[in-house]
Amino acid sequence: MSTLTKPNHIGRKISRIRELKDMKQEALAQALGTNQQAISAIENSETIDEEKLVEVAKALGVSVEAIKNFSEENMINYFNTFADNAFSNSQGTNFGNSNACTFNPLDKLLEAFEENKKLYERLLQAEKEKNEYLENSLKGK
Template sequence: MSTLTKNHIGRKISRIRELRDMKQEALALAMGTNQQTVSAIENSETIDEEKLIEVAKALGVTVEAIKNFSDEAAINYFNTFNESPNNYFGLTSCTFNPLDKLMETVDENKKLYERLLQAEKEKVKFLENLLKEK
């Protein structure tokens, strides 16, 4: 990025909008303005603070993020997701097999059911004994 581009706030807004997969029309709608105004903002080297706050809010970023944005920083940020071979798309891999955990749960439920069934059998036997005694 050239020195000229580094200080061009409109280009930074344009790049952030593109990275957020947003069209000028969508940004205009979020700002309550029209596409031509967004185009003019993106072609401006400087923008007043109030307008910058409005743009930042519509883009879902901070004013500082716009002011400090650079393509290199964005690339470096996304490259950090590839540092670990087990880390794809920012997700960590499972250290256990979910099916094994499911089967453990099924086995636990089966044991609990068997204990409950045994307790019911003992209760029936106890009640039968009480009836025989009377």
């Protein structure tokens, strides 16, 4: 048992969740309004008071229960469910969910081109009006 981590070591769970979220101790410290050394102390603690745990959970974007119930095995099972769903759709293909386009991408491209053309024409007309106004104001002086 000496080489295995204790299953209820809350600090290690916090550390692992933070790592899975690709967050550094400094970032968590900043979110909690403390310093990196305090986060290191929390992650080395086997227990943590409930109030601090609520703050840490909020900063990590998870629930308190998620921290308390965290285990590597649960994480592996959780991610395996995504893999199972991605490879078992109703059509029997192994390429994830089949999403059919409900529009023609070329039509959308042409619509965008036409919209840009209209905007350019409006901009050009505004520039012509501005030049005309400036010329008239110079003639008036």
